[in-house]
Each structure stands twice: as structure tokens, then as C-alpha cells.
Amino acid sequence: MSPVPALVVDNLRKTYEGGVEALKGVSFRVEQGDFFALLGPNGAGKSTLIGILSSLVNASGGDAHIFGVSVRKQRNAAMRLIGLVPQELNFNQFEKPFDICVNEAGFYGIPRAVAIERAEKYLATMSLSDKAHEQARRLSGGMKRRLMIARAMMNEPKLLILDEPTAGVDIEIRRSMWQFIDGINAAGTTVILTTHYLEEAEQLCRNIAIIDHGTIVENTSMRSLLAKLDIETFVLDIAAPVATLPAIDGCTLRRRDERRLEVTLPRTQNINALFAALSAHGITVISMRNKTNRLEELFVRVVEHGRDDAPRATAEAGA
Amino acid sequence: MSQSSANLIALKTVVHREIMRILRIWTQTLIPPAITMTLYFVIFGTLIGSRIGSISGHFTYMQFIVPGLVMMAIITNSYGNITSSFFGAKFGRYVEEMLVSPMPAWVMLTGYVLGATVRGLAVGVIVLGIALFFTSLDIQHPLITAGSVVLGAVIFSLAGFINAVFAKKFDDIALVPTFILTPLTYLGGVFYSINMLGEPWRTLSKANPILYMVNAFRYGVLGISDVNVAWSFVVMIGFVVLLGGFSLWVLKRGIGLRS
Structure with missing residues (x-):
């Protein structure tokens, strides 16, 4: 018998007062142990979805099951299984990180002795031990984000939901947070991540759903999604300016500035042929890099494709 | 672990x-009411009270107003504590820590009400202690005294909770104390006996719930009351049930808290 999924979202709908339809029947599932990316542009419905999963938003229809427990019908039992790192800071800035973590455990009914042990452990993991007894408002932005991760771990959840956990965090701390979250996932916790850093999602997540205008527009494995990317664009730094750009079979070459060219070519094309052709025209390439992150390119394409389709579908329905 | 242990x-x-x-924040929560009430004791009790003479039999005016002022301190501080604490949690969004936890609504409500009751009673003890510098008191009915202060604190904690849940800005938590709580307190028999009033004011005063709390407490301390004490307890328990039930309903529905 296959294990119960960590999350099943079934035809979830949300219409806010005033008629804004934030979710239009969203369905997807996340398997146990998965590292799942939930992506979408601003206003797509991600935060509403996370709000419903964490019971901060009341659904208008449908349901979600966390490890088989209904969020709408068995709220308290479902909440026991999740940890939430929200997008906005939501702790008392006048309390100390240690107290914030211990109180959080208390809300989950965890005995104080265990709570103290866990608070020390997770604050240390988040490199916050030396700030544990200072008022939270004195922490830097990155430290506050890490505090929210430590707090979310206090009930040692089976499903950890991270809503843009690394927003505004410098790259060094971001990488250490990735390492920590990756470690949590490797230890068996299912993780759902929303982020605007698509490099983060590509590096960490195995499966992905893209939501736009309250609808899931893509739901697949990261590998399958990336495989859909049939062309790639590179930026080439060249040794000397070129007067005219050569025509190379299968490639589109554009000039970005005097010493930088942009080349778009199918993923199937041998890149050595490109370098050989450039060399034959006296162009020396010093370095090259991807113009955009691969997932970013796909994300834009998926979302834009969905939006291009939307008016057509409406017109057809109207006809 | 059992659900009841987790809830506890x-x-x-x-x-x-x-x-x-x-x-x-003891300088904001415990000291200001002590200073305000000391001023009441000095001005109304000592300076003006000495010219009033005895009231309701053989009590000095100072002795008469002490129970009323203690009760006034208890209810205003219970109310103020829960409105500022709960609305602060809403405003700072850290109420979400509790809303996303498996804690049942009644646990959250009871916790906040107990916290506010503790503040009300702590202030009540401070004010009573200060009063003893000005007059002597011999508590006549300890159980009625204790019951009335606890019920008074709980009622106004619940009322403050409802105010905080519905408040959208800080002004909203100041409106009720300014326009409802303060007038009802001053007209609730704190400074006078309603037997001093003519009709229809005497009868109208009986519609003021604070009158019953003040008089139940005054009966506990001095042994005198303008209203039937048993009826006072019925009114207070009725308010606890009514406000408690409504608070719980609001919290379970997520009104003002969940979108």
C-alpha cells in the first residue's frame, strides 16, 4: 500500500468579500518526503493557498488533507502536523527569540523542558544562540527570517511550509538556510517552498506547481519541466569588438554591447560548433554564462502562455 | 500525550x-492606576469626603468609595489589558502564532481572559493597599468579596476581548472605554448610593451592569448594598455566559482574525 500523501489539495476555492476570486478550484498533491516548489507571480494565489493550509484563511470550497487529515474538518489535528514560515514577520518584536520559540512549542502542547531543549537546538542551528536573549526587534532582517524558521521547527512538523523564507537575506545566509532546509528534508520532513528566487527552487525542489490567477498552470517534476526548455540563451564576453556579426547556422546572434554578444541556440545543438564558427570569424570568447536561470525562463514562458490562452478561452466560451 | 495535557x-x-x-511593562500596567486612585482617595476621600460626613449609616465617605474605586480599577485594567494585548497581537500579526497552532479556541480565550483577570486583580490589590493608608476596612464577607472581583474582572476581560477582535485600528480600542466604560463606571454607584437619586434616575441606574459589580463588592467589604446581592451575582454570571459564548463563537468563526 502506498503511503498517504503529505498533502492533497482538492478543488480548493477562495472568493474574498468583494468578489475577488483568489483560488479557482486548485488541485495537486505532494508526496511524503518531497521537496515541492509552489511558484507563481505576485497575486497568483500562493499566499491564499498557504493561508488555507495553515487555517489563517477560510476556504470557500474544496478541502486539503495533510497526511490524510482534513484541514477544514479536523483543523486542530491537521495543524499539529505542519510548521509555517510566513512571508511577513509575525512575532512579537519585544520578546526574546528564546521565549518566542519556547512559547511556540507551548501553543502546540509541548512540555516546557522539551521546548527549552528544542529552542536551544534550533536557535543554535540557525546561528542565533548569541541573540537568544536579546529583544527580537534588535535582530537584523536575516536573523529575523532565521528566527521564523527556528520557531517553525519547534513542533518538529511532518510538513514544513516556507513562504519566501529567504526574501531579503544575503547570499551567504541564504545558502546556509538552503543547507539547513535541505537537511530537514533529507531527514524526512516534507517541504513546500514558495520563492521568487527561481535558482533556489531549481536547486532544492524535486517537484513543482506553478499557480497563476488562482489556477494551477503547471504541475510536474522539476526534471520534466526543465526538459521542456528547448532553447537556451548565453551571454558571451568577447576579447575584441566585432564590426559585423557573422551568420551561424541554427543560432541567433545579437550584440548586447561592444564586448558582449547574446546567442540563442537549440538545446540539441552542439555548442562546440558555435565556438568553432565564432573562432573562424576571428571572434575570441573569453567567458560565457546563461542569460537567465533555466527555471526562470520556463516560468516566464508558462505564465505568459497561460495568460495568452486566457482571453481566447473566454472568447470561445462567450461564443 | 493526551489532548487535555496539551491544552493545559x-x-x-x-x-x-x-x-x-x-x-x-509594569510602569504602564501597574503604576498608573495606583497613582490615579491615590489622587481619587486624596481629593474625593480626604479633602471633599471629610465635609460630606457619614454615608449609608455609619461609614465615612472614604470607606464608602473605596470598594467602588477598587472595582473601577479592576474592571478598567482588565478591559485595558486584554484590548491592548490582543489588538497588539493582531496588529503585529503575532496572533497568527496561536491561530496556526492546534490550540482550541477556548484555550486561547481562557488564556487571555485569565491574563487580563490577573492584571485586574493585581491592580485591585495595589489600590486596596493604598486605600488602607487613608482608612481602615474590615472585610465582612470574604467569599462575596472574592467572587465579585473575579466575576467583574472576567466580564470586562471578555468585553475587552470582543472589542479587540472587532477593532481595526488603535482608535477603535479607545472608543469603548471613552464613550461607554467610563460613563457607566462613574454612573455605577462608585461615588454615591443610588438611594440618593430621585426617579427615574434610580430605576435607570439599575440597567447599568457595573452597579451590580460595585454593590456586590461593597457588600462583601462593608456589608451594605443598594441592590440585592444574590441578584447581582445572577447578573454577573449571566454576563459571563453571554459574553463568553459570543467571544467563543467569534473566535471559532475567525471573525476579525481569519480572512
Whole structure:
């Protein structure tokens, strides 16, 4: 018998007062142990979805099951299984990180002795031990984000939901947070991540759903999604300016500035042929890099494709 | 771990957090009411009271107003504690810590009400202690005294909770104390006996719930009351049930808290 999924979202709908339809029947599932990316542009419905999963938003229809427990019908039992790192800071800035973590455990009914042990452990993991007894408002932005991760771990959840956990965090701390979250996932916790850093999602997540205008527009494995990317664009730094750009079979070459060219070519094309052709025209390439992150390119394409389709579908329905 | 043990730990956590808040900002929570009430005792009790003479039999005016002022301090501080604490949690969004936890609504409500009751009673004890510098009191009915202060604090904690849930900005939590609570308190027999009033004011005063709390407490301390004490307890328990039930309903529905 296959294990119960960590999350099943079934035809979830949300219409806010005033008629804004934030979710239009969203369905997807996340398997146990998965590292799942939930992506979408601003206003797509991600935060509403996370709000419903964490019971901060009341659904208008449908349901979600966390490890088989209904969020709408068995709220308290479902909440026991999740940890939430929200997008906005939501702790008392006048309390100390240690107290914030211990109180959080208390809300989950965890005995104080265990709570103290866990608070020390997770604050240390988040490199916050030396700030544990200072008022939270004195922490830097990155430290506050890490505090929210430590707090979310206090009930040692089976499903950890991270809503843009690394927003505004410098790259060094971001990488250490990735390492920590990756470690949590490797230890068996299912993780759902929303982020605007698509490099983060590509590096960490195995499966992905893209939501736009309250609808899931893509739901697949990261590998399958990336495989859909049939062309790639590179930026080439060249040794000397070129007067005219050569025509190379299968490639589109554009000039970005005097010493930088942009080349778009199918993923199937041998890149050595490109370098050989450039060399034959006296162009020396010093370095090259991807113009955009691969997932970013796909994300834009998926979302834009969905939006291009939307008016057509409406017109057809109207006809 | 059983559900009841988990609920007890959650309840202790909410109460502990509330008490820590009261102690952390003691200069705002405990000292101001003590100063205000000292001024009442000096001005109304000593300066003006000495010219009034005895009231309701053989009590000095100072002795007469002490129970009313203690009750006034208890209800205004219970109310103020829960409105500022709960609305602060809403405004700072850290109420979400509790809303996303498995804690049942009744645990959260009880925790906040107990925290506010503790503040009300702490202030009541401070004010009573100050009163003893000005007059002597011999508590006549300890159980009625204790019952009336606890019920008074709980009622106004619940009322403050409802105010905080519906408040959208800080002004909203100041409106009720300014336009409802203060007038009702001053007209609730704190400074006078309603037997001094003519009709229809005497009858109208009986519609004021604070009158019953003040008089139940005054009966406990001095042994005198303008209203039937048993009826006072019925009114107070009725308010606890009514406000408690409504608070719980609001919290379970997520009104003002969940979108």
C-alpha cells in the first residue's frame, strides 16, 4: 500500500468579500518526503493557498488533507502536523527569540523542558544562540527570517511550509538556510517552498506547481519541466569588438554591447560548433554564462502562455 | 500525550506570556492606576469626603468609595489589558502564532481572559493597599468579596476581548472605554448610593451592569448594598455566559482574525 500523501489539495476555492476570486478550484498533491516548489507571480494565489493550509484563511470550497487529515474538518489535528514560515514577520518584536520559540512549542502542547531543549537546538542551528536573549526587534532582517524558521521547527512538523523564507537575506545566509532546509528534508520532513528566487527552487525542489490567477498552470517534476526548455540563451564576453556579426547556422546572434554578444541556440545543438564558427570569424570568447536561470525562463514562458490562452478561452466560451 | 495535557500546557503558555507582558511593562500596567486612585482617595476621600460626613449609616465617605474605586480599577485594567494585548497581537500579526497552532479556541480565550483577570486583580490589590493608608476596612464577607472581583474582572476581560477582535485600528480600542466604560463606571454607584437619586434616575441606574459589580463588592467589604446581592451575582454570571459564548463563537468563526 502506498503511503498517504503529505498533502492533497482538492478543488480548493477562495472568493474574498468583494468578489475577488483568489483560488479557482486548485488541485495537486505532494508526496511524503518531497521537496515541492509552489511558484507563481505576485497575486497568483500562493499566499491564499498557504493561508488555507495553515487555517489563517477560510476556504470557500474544496478541502486539503495533510497526511490524510482534513484541514477544514479536523483543523486542530491537521495543524499539529505542519510548521509555517510566513512571508511577513509575525512575532512579537519585544520578546526574546528564546521565549518566542519556547512559547511556540507551548501553543502546540509541548512540555516546557522539551521546548527549552528544542529552542536551544534550533536557535543554535540557525546561528542565533548569541541573540537568544536579546529583544527580537534588535535582530537584523536575516536573523529575523532565521528566527521564523527556528520557531517553525519547534513542533518538529511532518510538513514544513516556507513562504519566501529567504526574501531579503544575503547570499551567504541564504545558502546556509538552503543547507539547513535541505537537511530537514533529507531527514524526512516534507517541504513546500514558495520563492521568487527561481535558482533556489531549481536547486532544492524535486517537484513543482506553478499557480497563476488562482489556477494551477503547471504541475510536474522539476526534471520534466526543465526538459521542456528547448532553447537556451548565453551571454558571451568577447576579447575584441566585432564590426559585423557573422551568420551561424541554427543560432541567433545579437550584440548586447561592444564586448558582449547574446546567442540563442537549440538545446540539441552542439555548442562546440558555435565556438568553432565564432573562432573562424576571428571572434575570441573569453567567458560565457546563461542569460537567465533555466527555471526562470520556463516560468516566464508558462505564465505568459497561460495568460495568452486566457482571453481566447473566454472568447470561445462567450461564443 | 493526551489532548487535555496539551491544552493545559497551551493554556499555561498563554497565561505565562500575558503575565510576563504585564511585568515587562509594569510602569504602564501597574503604576498608573495606583497613582490615579491615590489622587481619587486624596481629593474625593480626604479633602471633599471629610465635609460630606457619614454615608449609608455609619461609614465615612472614604470607606464608602473605596470598594467602588477598587472595582473601577479592576474592571478598567482588565478591559485595558486584554484590548491592548490582543489588538497588539493582531496588529503585529503575532496572533497568527496561536491561530496556526492546534490550540482550541477556548484555550486561547481562557488564556487571555485569565491574563487580563490577573492584571485586574493585581491592580485591585495595589489600590486596596493604598486605600488602607487613608482608612481602615474590615472585610465582612470574604467569599462575596472574592467572587465579585473575579466575576467583574472576567466580564470586562471578555468585553475587552470582543472589542479587540472587532477593532481595526488603535482608535477603535479607545472608543469603548471613552464613550461607554467610563460613563457607566462613574454612573455605577462608585461615588454615591443610588438611594440618593430621585426617579427615574434610580430605576435607570439599575440597567447599568457595573452597579451590580460595585454593590456586590461593597457588600462583601462593608456589608451594605443598594441592590440585592444574590441578584447581582445572577447578573454577573449571566454576563459571563453571554459574553463568553459570543467571544467563543467569534473566535471559532475567525471573525476579525481569519480572512
